[in-house]
Amino acid sequence: MKVAICAQGNSHTAPLDPRFGRCGFFAIVDTTQNKWEFIPNPGATSGGGAGIQAAQELAKRGVKAIVTGRVGPNAMAVLQSAGIEVYTAVGETVQEAYQNFQNKNTTPLEKANAPSHAGIKQK
Amino acid sequence: MxxxxxxxxxxxxxxxxxxxxxxxxxxxxxxxxxxxxxxxxxxxxxxxxxxxxxxxxTVPVPRLDQAKCTFCGRCAQICAYHALAVLPASVLIFPEMCHNCGGCWYFCPEKALTPAPRExxxxxxxxxxxxxxxxxxxxxxxxxxxxxxxxxxxxxxxxxxxxxxxxxxxxxxxxxxxxxxxxxxxxxxxxxxxxxxxxxxxxxxxxxxxxxxxxxxxxxxxxxxxxxxxxxxxxxxxxxxxxxxxxxxxxxxxxxxxxxxxxxxxxxxxxxxxxxxxxxx
Missing domain, CATH: 3.40.50.300 (P-loop containing nucleotide triphosphate hydrolases)
Incomplete structure (x- = not known):
């Protein structure tokens, strides 16, 4: 299974990005092979609809779960339609968040926990 | 004047x-x-x-005829405002994001998208x-x-x-x-x-x-x-x-x-x- 983690940089030690739609990078981990891949988030520089764009990209790449901080309503709608599970991240770095996800220390998120445009106001 | x-x-x-x-x-x-x-x-x-x-x-926003859609993703690709999301087996339309340019229904190869009025x-x-x-x-x-x-x-x-x-x-x-x-x-x-x-x-x-x-x-x-x-x-x-x-x-x-x-x-x-x-x- 592929899981995506919102990251501020493109390495295992990069800090988590609490934002979904506007996070800098996604760490995409293939859990069966423990294979890591870092991709820039196309939503990060988007004029609008960042979360929609980010969610679509992850769906296209076959991601089945995401580990993040805050997800807006439109992104959540796309994620749910795509059957992607959403988990609230625990930890400081991408690596820690992934371990906590693997150890089932993360809680699933059923609905959006951020208003529209929340991510653009941070940073 | x-x-x-x-x-x-x-x-x-x-x-x-x-x-x-x-x-x-x-x-x-x-x-x-x-x-x-x-x-x-x-x-x-x-x-x-x-x-x-x-x-x-009203303004025109896209409406989807699900039966005609092949999920090719062309509409989502050209929409600068991400008012459409195309997933492997579904399309989501966000009318509030749409700037009514008409690009999606113009470029839809299957003519699955048509304009519909939104008040x-x-x-x-x-x-x-x-x-x-x-x-x-x-x-x-x-x-x-x-x-x-x-x-x-x-x-x-x-x-x-x-x-x-x-x-x-x-x-x-x-x-x-x-x-x-x-x-x-x-x-x-x-x-x-x-x-x-x-x-x-x-x-x-x-x-x-x-x-x-x-x-x-x-x-x-x-x-x-x-x-x-x-x-x-x-x-x-x-x-x-x-x-x-x-x-x-x-x-x-x-x-x-x-x-x-x-x-x-x-x-x-x-x-x-x-x-x-x-x-x-």
């Missing part, structure tokens, strides 16, 4: 000026009052027109005395007002002068409201905030090539900063409206300034004439 009343800063007195001009003129000729501040129209509170006609305003607000029309009144009301939750502003301006009759009450600011809604007018009055107040936003508004009219002039509202005789700005920018300072407690009290009851200061009518008629002189030929 179409004159817009804009300001940059909110609350400087756009509606006060627009309404006073309308009332002063309406005694001698028919005029049109177009309230383009569709997010918070308030000209009607002062003018009290009888609103007789209400028309919904964004209403136009209300009516009149009072010699004033033909039009305003728009944007629906709650709609973020994009320019199409409604455009619809208000399409009610413009060429045979009578029109006064456009613009929204505050200098972004898309204001650009839509002032585009195509012959002259733009910039209403300011003698505060650092008023001046700051006047500078932005003056830059905007200059960029748009619209001749402009300044009205200082609530003047208490200390307008040196605004005067200097107008001199430096070669902007005519056309009128100073004095700070007047009676006018403020009347306003708070929903009465136009001319009801308590009838003599100001001449000043507004003079203002109109000055605008005509400077306006685009």
């Amino acid at each position: 179409m004159i817009a009343v804009a300001s940059g800063k909110g609350g400087t007195g756009k509606t006060t000026v627009a309404v006073s001009l309308a009332l002063a003129l309406a005694d001698r000729q028919k005029i049109q009052y177009l309230d383009c501040d569709v997010e918070e129209p308030n000209g009607h509170i002062l003018l009290k027109p009888r609103l007789q006609k209400k028309t919904p305003v 964004i607000g209403q136009i209300e029309e009516g009149g009072v005395g010699g004033i033909e009144f039009v305003h728009g009301r944007l629906n709650v939750g709609v973020a994009i007002s320019p199409p409604l502003i455009r619809a208000v301006k399409e009610r413009r009759r060429k045979d009578v002068p029109a006064i456009v009450d613009a929204p505050p600011g200098t972004s898309c809604p204001v650009i839509e409201a002032v585009s195509g007018v012959d002259f733009c009055l910039l209403v300011t107040e003698p505060t650092p905030f008023g001046l700051h936003d006047l500078e932005l508004a003056a830059e905007m009219t200059k960029e748009l090539g619209i001749p402009g002039g300044v009205v200082v509202n609530r003047s208490a005789g200390h307008d040196q900063e605004v005067e200097k700005f107008c001199r430096d920018k070669n902007l005519p300072l056309l009128l100073k409206i004095p700070l007047d407690r009676e006018v403020a009290a009347a306003y708070s009851r929903g009465w136009p300034p001319l009801t308590v200061r009838p003599r100001w009518k001449e000043d507004f008629l003079t203002l109109w004439e000055k605008c005509r002189e400077v306006a685009r030929p």
